[in-house]
Amino acid sequence: MMPTQLDDRVSSLADLKPAIDGCRRCPLFRNATQGVPGEGEVSAEVMLVGEQPGDQEDLQGHPFVGPAGRLLDRAMKEAALDRARTFVTNAVKHFKFQPRGKRRIHQKPDAGEIQACRWWLDQELDLVDPSLVIALGATAARALMGKVVTISKVRGQFIELQESRRLLVTIHPSYLLRLRGEADKQREYDRFVQDLARAAGELKRPAA
Ligand code: URA
Secondary structure: OOOOOOOOOOOOHHHHHHHHHOOOOOHHHHOOOOOOOOEEOOOOOEEEEEOOOOHHHHHHOOOOOOHHHHHHHHHHHHOOOOHHHEEEEEOOOOOOEEEEOOEEEEOOOOHHHHHHHHHHHHHHHHHHOOOEEEEEOHHHHHHHHOOOOOHHHHEOOEEEEEOOEEEEEEOOHHHHHHOOOHHHHHHHHHHHHHHHHHHHHHHHOOOO
């Protein structure tokens, strides 16, 4: 059982980093180098939510700066979704991994870790107040919808999260990195860009 925390609610994005570094809601802080909060514009209309920091993100302290992040950047550019105008974060703020020799092998966060970290995701949502949230993959979708979801069943639909906030679920860019065949890779990458372009298109529409 983790020790009970004081209320570590924050009042600005700048306060997130020290607060997350002090978080003891789940055991993931023990092996991670540091907590990795979301980054971007406080006024961003779009928030992209990934799973958890990877190896590079854990070392550098910034979200999506490793291989998956580079692929995300490329896809966002093609989709005309400007990263500088978005807020990019993760469902879980500490890297979960298993050491194997010199390597650190990514491990999926479990239900308890996802739930514990909702505290931080909720604060980011409150501070940024995006009208559109993009869940990158199953962990993000689960964190945001509060239940296990099958990506193929919900992908590409705009789902109402609350008044004035919708969710679009798509794949995680790491999925593309794991695909082997070039044709599959290209097809799935194109679908990913299409999903992001749909999100970008929604933003251009005047508010209803
Ligand atoms: N994968 C994620 O889900 N988030 C990151 O920040 C990096 C890789």
